[in-house]
Amino acid sequence: MLTINSIKNGIVIDHIKAGFGMKIYKYLELDKVDYSVALIMNAESRKLGKKDIIKIENNLEMDFDVLGFIDPNITIDIIKDESIYKKIKLKLPRRVENIIECKNPRCVTSVEKNIPHIFNLVDEKTGEYRCEYCDQIYENISL
Structure with a gap:
C-alpha cells in the first residue's frame, strides 16, 4: 500500500469520487504552485470503494461551493501542526x-x-x- 506522509499545515481534500481528483487539481491550478501537493488517485476506501485525495502543504483560499458542485461528498480537513484543526463536509450549493x-x-x-x-x-x-x-x-x- 502507498504511504504519503502527513502534512504540517495545509489542507486535505478527501473523499473525492474516483476520477474527479484531477478535475479539482486543475480547477485549483495546483500544477502552477511552488509548494508541495500530493494527488492520490484510486485510493482504497471502505465507504466509496475507491477515492481520490489531494494533500496541499499550504493554506489557500478556495471556493467550497465549486468543490461541492464538483463532488458534494468531499470533506475538507484543515491541518495545523500535523493535526486536523477543522473538518468541513461539503454539499451541493443552493x-x-x-x-x-x-x-x-x-x-x-x-x-x-x-x-x-x-x-x-x-x-x-x-x-x-x-x-x-x-x-x-x-x-x-x-x-
Missing part, C-alpha cells in the same frame, strides 16, 4: 454563479455580454439545476 454556462442559445446569457450565469438547485438527489433566466435544466453528472 446557487452557483459562473461555474456552469447555460446552453440555451436563446438565453439572455448567450446573447448579452457580462451577464452572470446563475443556476439554482432544484433537486438535491439528482443534482438538477435550472438557469435563473430561462429555466434551462443542467444535470450535474458528478452524482
Whole structure:
C-alpha cells in the first residue's frame, strides 16, 4: 500500500469520487504552485470503494461551493501542526454563479455580454439545476 506522509499545515481534500481528483487539481491550478501537493488517485476506501485525495502543504483560499458542485461528498480537513484543526463536509450549493454556462442559445446569457450565469438547485438527489433566466435544466453528472 502507498504511504504519503502527513502534512504540517495545509489542507486535505478527501473523499473525492474516483476520477474527479484531477478535475479539482486543475480547477485549483495546483500544477502552477511552488509548494508541495500530493494527488492520490484510486485510493482504497471502505465507504466509496475507491477515492481520490489531494494533500496541499499550504493554506489557500478556495471556493467550497465549486468543490461541492464538483463532488458534494468531499470533506475538507484543515491541518495545523500535523493535526486536523477543522473538518468541513461539503454539499451541493443552493446557487452557483459562473461555474456552469447555460446552453440555451436563446438565453439572455448567450446573447448579452457580462451577464452572470446563475443556476439554482432544484433537486438535491439528482443534482438538477435550472438557469435563473430561462429555466434551462443542467444535470450535474458528478452524482
